[in-house]
Amino acid sequence: MLSFWEKQSFLNYDYIIIGSGIVGLSCAASIIEKKKKAKVLVLERGLFPTGASTKNAGFACTGSLTEILADLKKMTENQVIGLVSERNNGLQKLRKRLGDKTIDFQPLGGYELISEKEMYALSELEKVNTLLKPLFRREVYQLKNNKIKSFGFDKNLVKALIFNQYEGQIDTGKMMKNLLQYVQERGVTVLNHTEVTAFEEQNDGVKVSVSNQLANENIKFSAQKLIICTNAFTKRFFPELDIVAGRGQVLITEPIKNLKFKGTFHFDEGYYYFRNYENRVIFGGGRNLDFEGEDTSEIANTHLIINTLEAKLANIILPKQKFDIAHTWAGIMAFGADKQPIIQFHSPHILLAVRMGGMGVAIGSQVGEKVSKMILA
Numbered sequence: 001m002l003s004f005w006e007k008q009s010f011l012n013y014d015y016i017i018i019g020s021g022i023v024g025l026s027c028a029a030s031i032i033e034k035k036k037k038a039k040v041l042v043l044e045r046g047l048f049p050t051g052a053s054t055k056n057a058g059f060a061c062t063g064s065l066t067e068i069l070a071d072l073k074k075m076t077e078n079q080v081i082g083l084v085s086e087r088n089n090g091l092q093k094l095r096k097r098l099g100d101k102t103i104d105f106q107p108l109g110g111y112e113l114i115s116e117k118e119m120y121a122l123s124e125l126e127k128v129n130t131l132l133k134p135l136f137r138r139e140v141y142q143l144k145n146n147k148i149k150s151f152g153f154d155k156n157l158v159k160a161l162i163f164n165q166y167e168g169q170i171d172t173g174k175m176m177k178n179l180l181q182y183v184q185e186r187g188v189t190v191l192n193h194t195e196v197t198a199f200e201e202q203n204d205g206v207k208v209s210v211s212n213q214l215a216n217e218n219i220k221f222s223a224q225k226l227i228i229c230t231n232a233f234t235k236r237f238f239p240e241l242d243i244v245a246g247r248g249q250v251l252i253t254e255p256i257k258n259l260k261f262k263g264t265f266h267f268d269e270g271y272y273y274f275r276n277y278e279n280r281v282i283f284g285g286g287r288n289l290d291f292e293g294e295d296t297s298e299i300a301n302t303h304l305i306i307n308t309l310e311a312k313l314a315n316i317i318l319p320k321q322k323f324d325i326a327h328t329w330a331g332i333m334a335f336g337a338d339k340q341p342i343i344q345f346h347s348p349h350i351l352l353a354v355r356m357g358g359m360g361v362a363i364g365s366q367v368g369e370k371v372s373k374m375i376l377a
């Protein structure tokens, strides 16, 4: 049973956000930056954020050449430029908000490993550079084949290496912990272990229900507006939405003596990605090995994917080098028929900001900015 005091001081807010991933916290940050006195509550079902934001590999990427070429087959040039611009602006916003040192941002650049089957992309490199020139002012993609040998990659499998100077890497854990601290220091309330079970639109706002297991009762919070940032877990509330949960599996090695490369790397049309973390390798991907099995919100590893990652690490990335796997994990992303996130009002007091695909680290801060403008308009 709630006390008079709890009812008086704990239940009423201006804005409630469901989900404390990068999108939920960025929405909270953008709102509180614009409206310092706003009463903002973030409700998170996990002890930590438990989806993708604390599980990704810490890539700060704007898109590889083959990814852009694949996008150009499905989207207009303007849409592709728009997407790259959102990623670039989002990363700039994240760095500015928290500071490069805080998130351990390292501007080491990104590379794409080109195998025989992707050699077609080289003839399109200039065309894509011209397309992106208005955004970056300089050439985005450059050939760096001389690095194949110095990085120690298998030259029979890696036929070319494309460099993108605008990419970098962050420490995902530091980024999320500091984003959380950033909003809390500005007066945002974040409640963990608080799963939203239902919400209802009312004439003058919303009521949001959570279960309170200790008291064996449901608690209802009220707010003027509700922002739903539950990404891959949104279908529970909106089964009709085009959202498919997609798992990403990752491993990290023990420290490697004389690791020869630094930076973020992609191959096989972006289905695989690796980077250095200090002198270890973080390596993830392989969803294309089993799309059906990986379209799941179960946070778990599978032998098929982890064994394949280990084999590719041994054959392509660290040939003739000894390594040990220190740890493996998985995170859950949200995909749809197209790459655009869903950012829209569901009803006058409820707004959705979900379906970030594999680019939520890059665009998350921009999404928060957009949402705050829609909510405060």
Ligand SMILES: Cc1cc2nc3c(=O)[nH]c(=O)nc-3n(C[C@H](O)[C@H](O)[C@H](O)COP(=O)(O)OP(=O)(O)OC[C@H]3O[C@@H](n4cnc5c(N)ncnc54)[C@H](O)[C@@H]3O)c2cc1C
Pocket (backbone or CB within 6 Å): 018, 019, 020, 021, 022, 023, 024, 043, 044, 045, 046, 048, 049, 050, 051, 052, 053, 054, 055, 056, 057, 058, 059, 060, 061, 194, 195, 196, 197, 229, 230, 231, 232, 233, 247, 248, 249, 250, 284, 330, 331, 332, 333, 353, 354, 355, 356, 357, 358, 359, 360, 361, 362, 363, 364
């Ligand atoms: C392995 C991997 C690699 C990735 N690589 C990249 C990359 O290179 N570049 C990039 O930009 N992005 C990348 N991403 C994607 C990026 O991490 C996501 O797009 C982004 O983190 C999504 O953020 P979000 O806040 O929308 O969702 P999430 O981080 O999933 O947050 C949603 C939150 O909602 C909470 N929640 C759900 N339901 C409820 C409920 N009923 N009540 C309360 N809380 C609830 C969940 O617990 C969760 O914490 C990668 C992701 C993974 C997993």
